[in-house]
Amino acid sequence: MSDFWVLVIKELKDLLRDKGLIFGIIIVPLIIYPALGQMMQVGFEQAQGETKVVLVNLDEGQYGELLIKALETAPNVTLTKIDALSIDDALEKAQEKDYNMIVIIPENFSKAIESNQKAMVEVYGIIKGISGGMREAVSEGRINAILTVISEYIAKLKIEQNMEGDPDAILKPIDAKSFTVIKGRVVAVPPSLVANLVAAQSISMPLVIFIMIMLVSQMSAGSMAMEKENKTLETLLTLPVKRITIVAGKMVGTAAIGIIAAIAYMVGMRNYLGSIMSSSGEIGISLEDLGLTVTPQGAALFVLIMFLAMVFALSFAMLLAVFAEDTKSANTVVSAGIMPLAFPTFILMFADLETLPVAIKYLLLAIPFSHPILASRAMLMGEYSTMYVSVLYLGVISTLTLFVTARFFTTEKILTAKISWGRRKKAE
Amino acid sequence: MPMVEVLNLEKDYGKVKALKGISFYINEGEIFGLIGPNGAGKSTTLKILSTLLRPTAGEAKIAGYDVVKDADKVRALISYLPEEAGAYKNLTGYEYLQFMARLYAKDRKKAEEMLELGVKLSGLGERLRDKVSTYSKGMTRKLLLARALMVEPKLAILDEPASGLDIINAYTIRQTIKRFAREKGITFLVSSHNMLEVEFLCDRVALINKGMIVETGTPRELKEKYDAENLEEVFMRTVGAKISEPVGGEGS
Ligand SMILES: Nc1ncnc2c1ncn2[C@@H]1O[C@H](COP(=O)(O)OP(=O)(O)OP(=O)(O)O)[C@@H](O)[C@H]1O
Numbered sequence: 001m002s003d004f005w006v007l008v009i010k011e012l013k014d015l016l017r018d019k020g021l022i023f024g025i026i027i028v029p030l031i032i033y034p035a036l037g038q039m040m041q042v043g044f045e046q047a048q049g050e051t052k053v054v055l056v057n058l059d060e061g062q063y064g065e066l067l068i069k070a071l072e073t074a075p076n077v078t079l080t081k082i083d084a085l086s087i088d089d090a091l092e093k094a095q096e097k098d099y100n101m102i103v104i105i106p107e108n109f110s111k112a113i114e115s116n117q118k119a120m121v122e123v124y125g126i127i128k129g130i131s132g133g134m135r136e137a138v139s140e141g142r143i144n145a146i147l148t149v150i151s152e153y154i155a156k157l158k159i160e161q162n163m164e165g166d167p168d169a170i171l172k173p174i175d176a177k178s179f180t181v182i183k184g185r186v187v188a189v190p191p192s193l194v195a196n197l198v199a200a201q202s203i204s205m206p207l208v209i210f211i212m213i214m215l216v217s218q219m220s221a222g223s224m225a226m227e228k229e230n231k232t233l234e235t236l237l238t239l240p241v242k243r244i245t246i247v248a249g250k251m252v253g254t255a256a257i258g259i260i261a262a263i264a265y266m267v268g269m270r271n272y273l274g275s276i277m278s279s280s281g282e283i284g285i286s287l288e289d290l291g292l293t294v295t296p297q298g299a300a301l302f303v304l305i306m307f308l309a310m311v312f313a314l315s316f317a318m319l320l321a322v323f324a325e326d327t328k329s330a331n332t333v334v335s336a337g338i339m340p341l342a343f344p345t346f347i348l349m350f351a352d353l354e355t356l357p358v359a360i361k362y363l364l365l366a367i368p369f370s371h372p373i374l375a376s377r378a379m380l381m382g383e384y385s386t387m388y389v390s391v392l393y394l395g396v397i398s399t400l401t402l403f404v405t406a407r408f409f410t411t412e413k414i415l416t417a418k419i420s421w422g423r424r425k426k427a428e
Numbered sequence: 429m430p431m432v433e434v435l436n437l438e439k440d441y442g443k444v445k446a447l448k449g450i451s452f453y454i455n456e457g458e459i460f461g462l463i464g465p466n467g468a469g470k471s472t473t474l475k476i477l478s479t480l481l482r483p484t485a486g487e488a489k490i491a492g493y494d495v496v497k498d499a500d501k502v503r504a505l506i507s508y509l510p511e512e513a514g515a516y517k518n519l520t521g522y523e524y525l526q527f528m529a530r531l532y533a534k535d536r537k538k539a540e541e542m543l544e545l546g547v548k549l550s551g552l553g554e555r556l557r558d559k560v561s562t563y564s565k566g567m568t569r570k571l572l573l574a575r576a577l578m579v580e581p582k583l584a585i586l587d588e589p590a591s592g593l594d595i596i597n598a599y600t601i602r603q604t605i606k607r608f609a610r611e612k613g614i615t616f617l618v619s620s621h622n623m624l625e626v627e628f629l630c631d632r633v634a635l636i637n638k639g640m641i642v643e644t645g646t647p648r649e650l651k652e653k654y655d656a657e658n659l660e661e662v663f664m665r666t667v668g669a670k671i672s673e674p675v676g677g678e679g680s
């Protein structure tokens with residue numbers, strides 16, 4: 001076995017047997033996220049339950065009856081008619097029966113419609129306890145949808161009686177049909193839908209990349225700091241092993257665990273997002289329908305970019321850890337050093353790089369962690385030239401950082417450099 | 429050619445001058461003791477020879493290789509035991525020795541031999557199957573000493589090897605060091621505070637104080653020169669220490 005693999009295996013053993021670490025990075029995401037998703041789903045399902053409506057009809061004409069018919073036949077709505085003298089009276093009766101919606105058809109409802117005046121229906125949602133009104137919001141939406149349909153229906157009736165021509169066209173003279181041009185192809189899908197689809201992609205991707213980068217950095221810095229804390233570093237550095245091998249062994253060992261952890265996060269997260277998505281409805285089109293397919297070339301470039309970004313994160317975190325005396329300060333140093341680099345990438349979740357001010361655009365491009373996110377989109381769009389630029393840039397900056405880190409390991413700085421918080425002093 | 433040659437070695441930690449130009453040599457197969465009070469610069473010297481620190485000035489060679497320029501070559505010859513050291517907490521003692529053996533040995537067979545020797549030297553028996561995190565301080569020290577010796581280096585650099593060990597274990601380790609020097613021709617550089625230990629163990633010693641070597645020679649030579657009964661007295665005289673009254677003691 002080469003020295004490199006001996007070091008990697010030691011690293012894996014040492015980390016994988018750390019119960020706290022394993023619990024924190026693998027078990028927690030695998031349990032917490034799905035549990036969270038489950039809880040959300042239960043909430044959704046409750047909100048989606050039957051809408052129980054108490055109806056008070058003070059009108060005597062035909063339009064009141066029409067509305068009642070519509071409500072009665074609507075799905076997910078159960079209607080109970082009651083007699084009430086006033087709103088207060090109706091409220092009391094509804095609460096008695098545990099109903100959450102009240103619809104009141106006022107006295108002159110039909111008359112107003114007949115004389116071409118605006119008629120009003122009053123809709124009350126009774127929010128109780130800690131449900132936060134989600135159920136009532138859904139119910140209100142349902143009732144409003146019914147009212148819109150009835151409204152349109154009555155309008156069309158009136159048009160038919162008084163005018164010639166297609167009532168539909170008169171009611172809504174202009175309609176739009178939306179298309180999206182993507183990768184030079186015209187698809188009969190509105191841009192808003194495409195945007196939704198791509199947004200789902202472009203929010204989850206940066207999130208996963210962010211988690212992966214943070215985990216991997218924390219771990220490599222932590223394992224470096226652990227060597228200092230447990231006083232194993234001095235011995236390690238006097239072994240007949242090249243320093244670059246020591247650095248590489250540590251990076252690969254911690255990266256392997258970091259990737260396992262990231263996968264745990266992704267699986268957990270997917271369950272979590274999955275249970276939300278399924279309850280809020282699918283868009284019904286896939287990326288393939290839009291001609292956004294991933295070619296082997298695109299995938300290879302993306303993997304390469306991810307790899308280079310990881311190398312940068314790892315070597316930068318190790319470089320930062322050189323200055324940390326123990327695991328606690330390693331965490332602080334890494335958070336202070338990597339977070340600012342990782343956070344701006346969140347801008348890319350919501351903004352298009354090309355539409356940002358030039359200064360911000362180049363600032364973002366200078367941050368290595370922007371590139372995997374941009375690449376995840378470029379991969380779909382087939383813009384390989386920008387991916388090659390990313391590979392080139394990341395290649396240069398990762399090599400540079402790795403080189404600097406390895407340099408630090410060959411000097412005595414690794415043993416003597418330290419930052420003591422509060423009061424900064426330089427010891428060499 | 430001596431195994432170790434140190435010439436006008438200086439080391440500054442920022443403003444602190446830890447070494448102010450020390451020189452000494454160690455012959456092959458010799459057990460050499462570096463003795464001196466706290467803060468004298470013993471550990472600093474040993475760290476420079478182990479390629480961990482760079483000297484500010486002067487030079488040090490091991491088997492003819494410069495510790496700065498030929499650090500890789502030097503590392504292949506030495507084995508260093510730090511003054512304060514630990515082992516990987518989540519590995520068992522056995523795995524720790526195995527890890528080290530694999531890094532030092534050129535082939536599988538050699539690694540097995542080293543490991544076998546390490547297991548014997550550690551004297552930890554069944555406890556080697558337990559995680560290092562469950563070891564006492566002395567047990568960890570024994571593990572680390574076994575690690576340093578099992579690789580049978582050309583030069584073993586041991587910073588206070590017996591610190592934290594009880595009398596019996598300290599005695600055993602001294603015997604082992606002597607045996608390794610005689611039978612395997614391994615050269616030893618040890619630092620210590622314990623004059624009895626040094627007198628019993630070392631072929632030659634250097635007394636170091638405030639970053640300067642004040643005396644070198646065999647324990648016998650030094651005792652004769654200073655007309656002292658033991659090294660402790662020699663040490664007191666060379667350092668010129670006026671023994672301060674114990675704080676709060678009877679004399680105050
Ligand atoms: N990392 C460091 N930064 C600053 N000064 C240091 C550092 N290490 C050691 N020194 C200083 O260098 C001097 C020599 O220290 P060294 O550790 O070599 O002494 P020592 O002889 O090993 O002492 P001891 O018997 O207490 O182990 C001391 O004054 C110490 O304060």
Ligand SMILES: [Mg+2]
Binds near residue numbers: 472511587
């Ligand atoms: Mg010391």
